[in-house]
Amino acid sequence: MTLVDASLSISEAAERTGLSTHTLRYYEREGLMLGGVGRASSTHRRYVDADITWVEFLTKLRSTAMPISRIREYVALVRQGDSTTPARLELLLRHRETVVAQLDEMTRSLAAIDYKISTYRKGSK
């Protein structure tokens, strides 16, 4: 970059998001980017703010175990425009339930692990 520019190269975007460049390309190939990442003055990708913001949200969906295929469905809805906001809301609400269930299960498991830890600490076998 010669001039100050709001957009980032793929390696800069990787650094910003904590993903690898491989993963960023993979996500794009899989149709997970909202509008297609721009190509500037060449074939090279340029990530603008909206791209980064979306990748960050996408990362939240992944970290709560939303499958790639479900994210693709969500993206397809976004692309179809404002009329799909009820469907998007529904999709997120359904996902929310799975996240709550995961948190609940993990919390219960943590309790069991803590109990086991306490038995080791007390030396009671």
Add this chain to the structure above:
Amino acid sequence: MTLVDASLSISEAAERTGLSTHTLRYYEREGLMLGGVGRASSTHRRYVDADITWVEFLTKLRSTAMPISRIREYVALVRQGDSTTPARLELLLRHRETVVAQLDEMTRSLAAIDYKISTYRKGSK
């Protein structure tokens, strides 16, 4: 079973634990069972209470994303006897940290998802 017996067949154990018979055999092959599952009056497996209790704890470790390889290490320590309780405690404490981190990340992600849900509800884009 003709007589009342405290032990279970593999399919009964599967039903009790919520795992498949395939998975129970897989775990055994991978060295994740504490003492080797007994074989009664034939080559058929018989799961006693201690086996079921262990499988249930093992399931907690798995549901908190402990890798099979780490569980195998833990099992190896248990097999070595009481002298390894400090090492087991250490292993569980380390794992505990990863669980807390997972819970934290998932909770943060849930907050982001909830925020997005709220924007859809307010219709503000």
Add this chain to the structure above:
DNA sequence: CTAGAACTTAGAGCGCACTCTAAGTCAAAT
């Protein structure tokens, strides 16, 4: 103008945790 680094694509490869298959053995009920 040139060298080297960073980028491009298409597609192959990998690690994990199962999950299933095939071919055969065993046991409970008739």
Add this chain to the structure above:
DNA sequence: ATTTGACTTAGAGTGCGCTCTAAGTTCTAG
């Protein structure tokens, strides 16, 4: 005694989400 269904093993196959490779192109610095 026979049938039916559950069980056995070893090993192959699957699905997911990356992760890497190869061969070629483009940008930047000197």
